[in-house]
Amino acid sequence: MDPPDSASRVFCSRILSMVNADDVSAIILAQKNMLDRFEKTNEMLLNFNNLSSARLQQMNERFLHHTRTLVKMKRNLDSIFRRIRTLKGKLARQHPEAFSHIPEASLLEDEDEDPIPPSTTTTIATSEQSTGSCDTSPDTVSPSLSPGFKDLSHIRPGSPAINGRSHTDDEEILSLRAC
Numbered sequence: 001m002d003p004p005d006s007a008s009r010v011f012c013s014r015i016l017s018m019v020n021a022d023d024v025s026a027i028i029l030a031q032k033n034m035l036d037r038f039e040k041t042n043e044m045l046l047n048f049n050n051l052s053s054a055r056l057q058q059m060n061e062r063f064l065h066h067t068r069t070l071v072k073m074k075r076n077l078d079s080i081f082r083r084i085r086t087l088k089g090k091l092a093r094q095h096p097e098a099f100s101h102i103p104e105a106s107l108l109e110d111e112d113e114d115p116i117p118p119s120t121t122t123t124i125a126t127s128e129q130s131t132g133s134c135d136t137s138p139d140t141v142s143p144s145l146s147p148g149f150k151d152l153s154h155i156r157p158g159s160p161a162i163n164g165r166s167h168t169d170d171e172e173i174l175s176l177r178a179c
Contacts, residue, residue, distance in 0.1 A: 092099040
């Protein structure tokens with residue numbers, strides 16, 4: 001067929017002589033190491049995926065249980081408030097003198113009222129809050145907690161004087177102390 005020194009044999013032998021056998025074995029060894037790592041990583045990811053799936057199932061069951069509990073509690077509270085409204089109505093009919101100072105509309109519309117007025121739930125951000133420069137060091141004491149100040153938050157404007165002095169007199173004294 002082909003003589004021993006044919007062109008194809010010469011070409012193949014020259015190509016094979018260009019490739020270093022040590023380099024080829026090093027590449028094969030590196031590929032085996034990478035294959036082992038990838039198999040271990042794949043196994044770990046499969047284990048993680050199985051564990052995540054099991055945890056998701058558990059959390060989903062807990063979530064459904066808690067959701068059912070909340071729905072049941074809401075139903076119970078609605079029933080309780082309905083009974084309370086019914087009792088209020090009966091008491092208002094039986095003892096109208098006790099309920100004379102309460103407007104009738106408030107007796108019937110208790111369910112529409114929000115237990116927390118919106119003014120107390122709204123927070124207005126000040127410049128200190130928005131920039132984050134508020135000093136929260138422990139040596140800073142608010143005036144309402146300081147020993148020299150009285151808590152006047154419970155006194156309504158126009159309230160009667162106590163011991164011959166109104167709360168506005170106290171405010172004037174406190175403002176003079178601050179100067």
